[in-house]
Amino acid sequence: MTGAVAELEAVEVDYPGRGRALGPVSLAVGEGEIVALVGPSGCGKSTALRLLAGLEGPTRGTVRRAAGRGETSVVFQAPTLAPWLTAAANVALPLELAGVDKGEARARAGEALKAVGLAGATNAKPAQLSGGMAMRVSLARALVTRPKVLLLDEPFAALDEITRRALADDLLTLWAELRPAIVFVTHNVEEAIYMASRVIVMTSGPGRLGGETAIDAPTPRPAGFRATEPFRQAAEAVSNQLTVAMRGAA
Numbered sequence: 001m002t003g004a005v006a007e008l009e010a011v012e013v014d015y016p017g018r019g020r021a022l023g024p025v026s027l028a029v030g031e032g033e034i035v036a037l038v039g040p041s042g043c044g045k046s047t048a049l050r051l052l053a054g055l056e057g058p059t060r061g062t063v064r065r066a067a068g069r070g071e072t073s074v075v076f077q078a079p080t081l082a083p084w085l086t087a088a089a090n091v092a093l094p095l096e097l098a099g100v101d102k103g104e105a106r107a108r109a110g111e112a113l114k115a116v117g118l119a120g121a122t123n124a125k126p127a128q129l130s131g132g133m134a135m136r137v138s139l140a141r142a143l144v145t146r147p148k149v150l151l152l153d154e155p156f157a158a159l160d161e162i163t164r165r166a167l168a169d170d171l172l173t174l175w176a177e178l179r180p181a182i183v184f185v186t187h188n189v190e191e192a193i194y195m196a197s198r199v200i201v202m203t204s205g206p207g208r209l210g211g212e213t214a215i216d217a218p219t220p221r222p223a224g225f226r227a228t229e230p231f232r233q234a235a236e237a238v239s240n241q242l243t244v245a246m247r248g249a250a
Helices: 045-053 087-097 102-115 131-143 161-178 189-195 229-249
Strands: 004-015 019-030 034-038 060-065 072-075 149-153 181-185 198-202 209-214
Touching: 004 045, 004 181, 019 045, 019 060, 019 181, 019 209, 034 045, 034 189, 045 060, 045 072, 045 149, 045 181, 072 131, 087 102, 087 131, 102 131, 131 161, 161 189, 181 189, 189 198, 189 229, 198 229, 209 229
Parallel strands: 034 181, 034 198, 072 149, 149 181
Antiparallel strands: 004 019, 004 060, 198 209
C-alpha cells in the first residue's frame, strides 16, 4: 500500500511447544486509516498488534512500522497507569522519558487530559478514577506524543456499554484532529464497524486474514449511525465472515 505507516508482509509467528500462532499474514495500514481486527479467541489478533508495536518479532516475514520515539503508541485493555503518579504525571511520562522539559511535558499533559474530558482530574491518582476515566487517561498518554500509529488492544472490553460508546465517540473526535493511523483489536462486531474504515476478520489459529469489509461512512460517525442500513449491512457481512472463521475453530 502506498503511504503505509505500518505493515506486515508474509509474517508468521511460531511459539515453542505451541506451534504456529499467526500467519502467514500480510496487512498494510495507510496514513490516517482506522483498521479493526476481529476473530475467534486465540486467532492471533493481539500477536499481530504486538508485532506492529515492536514488542515482539516475527519468526518469518517482515514488519515495517513507524519506529521513531513516540511515533507508535499502544493502549491495552487494562489502563496500566502508575498508581503512585497523578493523572497529569502519568500522561507526561512518555514526554519526560523522551527528554522533553518537565514543565512543557506537564503543560502538554494538561492539554491532552482536557482533550479527553478530564481537565478537572489532573491531580487525581488512578485509585480515585473510575474505569472509564482511567481509560481516558491512558488514551491521553498514548496521544500526547502525537503518534503516527495508535494501537488499541480491546481497550473498552472491561467497560459498560454506555461508557464504551462515549469513549468510541471521543476517540473518533480526537482522531479527526490528530489523524493517526489506528489498529483496533476487538471481539465486538458493532464496535469494529462503528470505529473503523476497514474491518479485517481473522481465521482461527494460526490466524490468517479471512475477510475484509470497507465501512463507507463519515468519521466521526453521524448521530444514529448504528440504526442505519449501511451499518446493518456491514454488521451482517462481518458476522457472516466471522461465522466462517469460527466454524474453522470448531
